[in-house]
Amino acid sequence: MDIGRLAARVVIGGLFVGHGTQKLFGWFGGPGLEATEQMMGALDMRPTRANALAAGISESAGGALVMLGAATPAAAASLIGTMATAIYKVHKPNGPWVAEGGWEYNAVLIAALTALIDAGPGDVSVDAGLGRKEWGPGWALGGLALGVAASATAVALGRHGSSGATPSPTDPVVQAAAGDKAGDPVTAVD
Numbered sequence: 001m002d003i004g005r006l007a008a009r010v011v012i013g014g015l016f017v018g019h020g021t022q023k024l025f026g027w028f029g030g031p032g033l034e035a036t037e038q039m040m041g042a043l044d045m046r047p048t049r050a051n052a053l054a055a056g057i058s059e060s061a062g063g064a065l066v067m068l069g070a071a072t073p074a075a076a077a078s079l080i081g082t083m084a085t086a087i088y089k090v091h092k093p094n095g096p097w098v099a100e101g102g103w104e105y106n107a108v109l110i111a112a113l114t115a116l117i118d119a120g121p122g123d124v125s126v127d128a129g130l131g132r133k134e135w136g137p138g139w140a141l142g143g144l145a146l147g148v149a150a151s152a153t154a155v156a157l158g159r160h161g162s163s164g165a166t167p168s169p170t171d172p173v174v175q176a177a178a179g180d181k182a183g184d185p186v187t188a189v190d
Contacts, residue, residue, distance in 0.1 A: 002122030009066050009121060012112060016063025016079055023056035043089045045158035054154070058082050066116070069125020073135055073143040076113040080147025081154070083110050088155055110144070117143040 022030020031039065036052040045051040058078040065075030083106040091103035098105045120134030121127045127135075 002119075002124070005069075005116065005119060005122035006124050008112060008116060009069055009125070012079075012109065012116070013063040013065070013067030013075075016059045016066065018063075020056045020058070020060030020063060023052065024060060040158075043158075045085075045089065045154065046160070051154065051158060055082055055085075066113070066121075069121025069127050072121045072125075072127050073117050073139045074146075076117045077143040077146040077150070080110050080113050080144060081150035083107075083113075084148050084151035085154055088151065110147070113147075114140050114144045 018028050019030075021027040022032075023036040024033055026032030026035075033052055033056070036056065037048045040046070040048040040051040040055075059082055062075045062078035062082075065071055066079065087103040087106045091101060091106060094101040094103070096102045096104045096107075117135050118137050118140035120132065120136075123133060125133070127133065
């Protein structure tokens, strides 16, 4: 059995389910849909409701599918997309280090998800039950490209019809989204 891949899937996928349900339902101390929608507005991600739903559903469904090892390239791509958006819209101005509100945590998740696509979900997975234990580097690069392209599209569409202004890193909503300076890597878009 591929215990490492199973452990990675359960931990990474399970935490994404948690993040998604924080956004959608306010579970696990999360903001809920209304506050997530407001945060999307502060990040210039319009329409705000659609982007809030997209982030919450991508993380919840993508995380659940990663946990199950089902449709691994597509599931991981959806999570890669939310992390790429979090890097671009929230963490990029802060540099790499998470202690400064940076993007390192998101980048590690993107790398882990890309590796998981490459290696495949392992023996104990829906994909393996359907005859696909491994996906390989072509699928990994494709999943990474799909996630980044989806993020770029969401960011570009989010600017359409808005002021085009980038929210200030000192904006209270952006600060809340970036987590505290004590190193909390949790954001409203990751």
